[in-house]
Amino acid sequence: MKVVLPDGKELELADGASGLDAARAIGPKLAEQSVLVKADGTPQDLRLPLADGQAIQFLTTRNTDDPDALHVLRHSAAHLLAEAVRRLYPGVKVAIGPPIENGFYYDFEFPAPITDADLERIEAEVNREIAEGRTWQREEISRDEARARFAAEGEPYKVELVDTAEGSISLYTQSHDGTDEFTDLCRGPHLQDASPIKAFKLTSLAGAYWRGDEKNTQLTRIYGTAFYAKADLEEHLNLLEEAKRRDHRRLGVQLDLFHFSDISPGSPFWHPKGMAVWNVLEDLRRRENAARGYVEVRTPQIYDQELWVTSGHWEKYREHMFTFESEHRTFGLKPMNCPGHCVLYSAGAVSYRELPLRMAEAGVLHRDELAGALHGLLRVRMFSQDDAHIFCTEEQVADEVLGCLDFGYAIYEKLGLEIDVELSTRPESRLGTDEEWDAAEGALRDALERRGLAYTVNEGDGAFYGPKIDLHMRDSLGRSWQIGTVQLDRQMPQRFKLGYQGNDNADHTPVMIHRALIGSFERFIGILIEHFAGAFPFWLAPVQVRVLPIADVHHAKAQAVAEQLAGYRVEVDSSAETVGKRIRNAELDKIPFTIVVGEKESDEALAIRERGGEQSTKSLSELLGLLATLSGDK
Numbered sequence: 001m002k003v004v005l006p007d008g009k010e011l012e013l014a015d016g017a018s019g020l021d022a023a024r025a026i027g028p029k030l031a032e033q034s035v036l037v038k039a040d041g042t043p044q045d046l047r048l049p050l051a052d053g054q055a056i057q058f059l060t061t062r063n064t065d066d067p068d069a070l071h072v073l074r075h076s077a078a079h080l081l082a083e084a085v086r087r088l089y090p091g092v093k094v095a096i097g098p099p100i101e102n103g104f105y106y107d108f109e110f111p112a113p114i115t116d117a118d119l120e121r122i123e124a125e126v127n128r129e130i131a132e133g134r135t136w137q138r139e140e141i142s143r144d145e146a147r148a149r150f151a152a153e154g155e156p157y158k159v160e161l162v163d164t165a166e167g168s169i170s171l172y173t174q175s176h177d178g179t180d181e182f183t184d185l186c187r188g189p190h191l192q193d194a195s196p197i198k199a200f201k202l203t204s205l206a207g208a209y210w211r212g213d214e215k216n217t218q219l220t221r222i223y224g225t226a227f228y229a230k231a232d233l234e235e236h237l238n239l240l241e242e243a244k245r246r247d248h249r250r251l252g253v254q255l256d257l258f259h260f261s262d263i264s265p266g267s268p269f270w271h272p273k274g275m276a277v278w279n280v281l282e283d284l285r286r287r288e289n290a291a292r293g294y295v296e297v298r299t300p301q302i303y304d305q306e307l308w309v310t311s312g313h314w315e316k317y318r319e320h321m322f323t324f325e326s327e328h329r330t331f332g333l334k335p336m337n338c339p340g341h342c343v344l345y346s347a348g349a350v351s352y353r354e355l356p357l358r359m360a361e362a363g364v365l366h367r368d369e370l371a372g373a374l375h376g377l378l379r380v381r382m383f384s385q386d387d388a389h390i391f392c393t394e395e396q397v398a399d400e401v402l403g404c405l406d407f408g409y410a411i412y413e414k415l416g417l418e419i420d421v422e423l424s425t426r427p428e429s430r431l432g433t434d435e436e437w438d439a440a441e442g443a444l445r446d447a448l449e450r451r452g453l454a455y456t457v458n459e460g461d462g463a464f465y466g467p468k469i470d471l472h473m474r475d476s477l478g479r480s481w482q483i484g485t486v487q488l489d490r491q492m493p494q495r496f497k498l499g500y501q502g503n504d505n506a507d508h509t510p511v512m513i514h515r516a517l518i519g520s521f522e523r524f525i526g527i528l529i530e531h532f533a534g535a536f537p538f539w540l541a542p543v544q545v546r547v548l549p550i551a552d553v554h555h556a557k558a559q560a561v562a563e564q565l566a567g568y569r570v571e572v573d574s575s576a577e578t579v580g581k582r583i584r585n586a587e588l589d590k591i592p593f594t595i596v597v598g599e600k601e602s603d604e605a606l607a608i609r610e611r612g613g614e615q616s617t618k619s620l621s622e623l624l625g626l627l628a629t630l631s632g633d634k
């Protein structure tokens, strides 16, 4: 038989040859370094047979960034972890242990709770196993055999997995010097032996329900990671350290911006300083909307189910909505502003001369996100978007979409944000005809190309009513979050029977563009906190200037300085701490300017300390000039 190599050359092999045989046929070095073969793009265990005509590609210990190469390494490391845990904690039951982004986990039911201190001991045991050496053997057995085997080992989770597994049952046994140490139910693929695992680290402990269902037993999840090189692990740990430093949940509390309470899961309590940041963005939203021809509207929070049936949300989005009964009617709390805007639009007769009609509303929205999916400000149940809906004619679509992108980029560039652009196309479950989807997807592509934006295509990820351009940013861990979106919709205007009188005097249906550019204020602020590590630019900082009187007698003087900075967000810190301590606090609070006022300071000579430590003496008027420049284009 023949297989095709990445360079297009064909390789002749004996029938039934494995990936490893193919690697050996190319050269001993490749065979030694290979960890996985991709057969027609699917990662496969090196020992499994290849099929005639398959295109193959080897992943080696040199592919240290390839997600599949890392997955096979980390998944194998997870099996080593399970072996170690079983040896150290007799009576433990093993559940599942998949690779994940940045590492792996394994779930166990321990006979007694374990703590972080146990992780060190387990990690040492795994490192001992790696040093001792482990090889993996794969075998396929019948379902009955597998069930009997795991039942005899007292592994109820594995028995359940055998019962629910699809297809054939395969086992991986790790052994050393001919002694079998641990056998796991696993589809693979796996390394052939543990020697490529050059760095192994357990990172944290968490609780997790069996199969993610809170009705089931709570298990202990051990997270870890592994790498092909020690230096890669060090780099990863440095990144984690940096991410922790930037984590908006930690900084949100430290900087007194917001907090969460279990009394209302997923709904932030905004503190005055958090609201200061919010209001700066809200002002920006208002000003830019006005400058770009948007009108502000306000629509209800609660609607009869009838509205959601018309909009299609009842059919497609109900599981994410909060609903309730009142006076024998079923109501839904709005998860989006659009249906309300359609009702508002339909209240008046609209002529083509009034289009495009750009309706903006930063209304409060609620979505019933699963508790497990909530994540600080980045995924919440209550939020407000810089939402707007543009009703326009078919001919106006391209310019309007372009206008949205220009608007968005004006904000992103002002903040120095890097945005990943995605075009999401028709999902499986959708409203509308294929022709309508073709036209809508084409219009979005055109706008992206006219603005010269690089974008990736997310096949099948569009909204049920239309395709969309999604604008993403990354958090401190490199995870991508959607912030803005521009969505084309021909469905909702039809469903609400919206119309306008064209210049031909006939009735037409407008196109609706849903757009949010910063997305939810909650998520945007969360991402900004991580982006700036809490050190907001001057114009956005919750407290812009802090004045510190050296002693009690200087309080009035400090107060007078603060008053002369009216219009800026200024506070006076006359707490009983030493000046040194208060300066350090200002630094920890990431305040852009701190002014120390004592005996020798006056309006002609103020002692100014900038965030980061730079010190200078400026007159009050020089300072006012500097602050005006810094907030210049806010």
Ligand SMILES: [Zn+2]
Pocket: 075, 076, 079, 172, 184, 185, 186, 187, 188, 190
């Ligand atoms: Zn496995």
Ligand SMILES: [Zn+2]
Pocket: 336, 337, 338, 389, 514, 515
């Ligand atoms: Zn909308």
